[in-house]
Amino acid sequence: MKDIIDGFLRFQREAFPARAGLFRELANHQAPRALFISCSDSRLVPELVTQREPGDLFVIRNAGNIVPCYGPEPGGVSASVEYAVAALKVSDIVICGHSDCGAMTAIASCACLDHMPAVRHWLRYADSARVVNEARHHPSAAERVQAMVRENVIAQLANLKTHPSVRLALEEGRLTLHGWVYDIESGAIDALDGMTGRFVSLATHPYTSAKPAAHASAA
Template sequence: MKELFDGVVKFQEDDFVQYKDLYESLKKHQEPHTLFLTCVDSRVVPNLITNSLPGDLFVVRNMGNIVPPYRQDSNLRDGYLSTTSAIEYALSILGIRNIIICGHSDCGACSAIYEDEETLNKAPYVKKWIELLNPVKEKVLELNPKSKVKRMWLTEQINIEKQLENLMTYPFVEEMFDRGELRIYGWYYIISTGQVFNYNMITKEFKPINKDKK
């Protein structure tokens, strides 16, 4: 833990001082321009990937960057309300007009859906959460990938596509999108290379984000 305590001191002495005026402007309100929904994986750092500053991104994280499908009968004991309420808050309260769902390579949640029952029973809450990925698993198995590497690659990318579909089941999201008031993106981040691929919802392809293609 020493490095974390030392990190706090460094932040206060260096980074905070560098952006002191920015932090002062953020003390009573936030105006993020983008909802960034991604995985809890420690290797995925949204502000680092996007080169953004404090206050730019409203970040929502969960295992597998999952968007639970909209359910009209949700109640306050619904275990999926954390993500659902964050999406609602981002759009309805903060007025955010951009959403990015960012998946990544070597995703533990995408790998876990292929584990045997005995292994999954050791982590019952994880098991329950990743049941939301069953439609992704079914679609991948229908494609019959010939190797585990290809299976993972397909799972991680199809998962992003599925979460975009789930996002569109929210009536307020669909209405805003149809009126041209909301932009929605699906990103696939490769940890080992730093590359980010953007999903084209028309051609249904992932294309690398670079200087020529934004």
């Protein structure tokens, strides 16, 4: 904890003064351009990976970068999505998975989660990805997990589209969806190309987005 407090003191002493003007602008107003939905994993920091400043991203983080389908009893993720789209009018939503994801590893390896019932229940929102991934052949356990991470991004994009605010924004042409997978070791990002259903390098295909396609695959 001392390291965290020391970090805050350093922020207050060095980083905050350098951005004093920015924080004055943000004190009573925010206008982020994108909603970024990622895993809570400590190794994935959305603002670091995208090199964004405070105020640029509206961020949702949870185990497995999951977006539950819209339902009669919406939770915190649903409320945050609705606020980002309907109130903040974000123009883009990114769902970002990552390599070595503990949640996706547990699903892909059928790990027993009886000792973590809340986690087990939460990961049920990735069931459609699990079923698709289990139906495919994977040369190794590592590749099974990698494929699961990608299938989950595809599944969560589908879940996202069940939210009324998102459906309306897509219908009105004011929202674009993106599906990313971040590799921790290399720092690379693969993005879902909605026209082909394949993940491609974002570095070489920077304008790739998850535009609707008839079929999507994690190949």
